[in-house]
Amino acid sequence: MEDTDNPLLLKDQLCFSLYAASRSVTALYRPMLDELGLTYPQYLVLLVLWEHGTSPVKDLGNALQLDYGTLSPLLKRLEANGLVRRTRRADDERSVAVALTDEGVALRDRALSVPPVIGTAMGLKEEEFGVLRDLLTRLTTSVQAYTA
Structure with missing residues (x-):
């Protein structure tokens, strides 16, 4: 039974459309990113670095709308995989800069x-x-x- 005055119909919920679309698109990315050895969040980090070059962790977090606690493990994994290098900035030891390694730069061509x-x-x-x-x-x- 359909009730046109019912604000709780699933088909009318924008949030569900966004959720379903996000799941579908992320699933589409998965096999291609698997071939690159990346997760979707790692791919997003690399997109920012490929576009902007070396960036402070804070700027990466702002660009990706991720907090430090979420971003830090992503960066650790990317570093362990040899794609990025994290270094403390000489002018501000509280700030960590993230740079692409040669492997990270080369991966861009495959990601195209x-x-x-x-x-x-x-x-x-x-x-x-x-x-x-x-x-x-x-x-x-x-x-x-x-x-x-």
């Missing part, structure tokens, strides 16, 4: 095959992709401002 596959699987036109990304960014900003 990932975005086109994801884009094709999403089945969105280029302008739809941009609109969706912008709407999701706005949604995230609004919700974060509301809960702050």
Whole structure:
């Protein structure tokens, strides 16, 4: 029985659509990232480093919206795998800089095959992709401002 006045219908919940989409997209990434020896969160860290180069842990956390307790184990694993190097900054020993190793830089070339596959699987036109990304960014900003 469907009740059009019922605000609790699963099909009408934006949160469920976001959840299902996120699970689907993350599952799509998994086999490609497995071939690169990465988890999805590790891939995100590398995306920031490939774009910005050496970065303080604090800047990585801000870019990825992750706290230090979540980011630190990711960085330790990436370092153990020889993809990044963490060093204390000479001008501020409280700050740790994260840099790509030669292996981390080289992995970028292999990762270039990932975005086109994801884009094709999403089945969105280029302008739809941009609109969706912008709407999701706005949604995230609004919700974060509301809960702050």
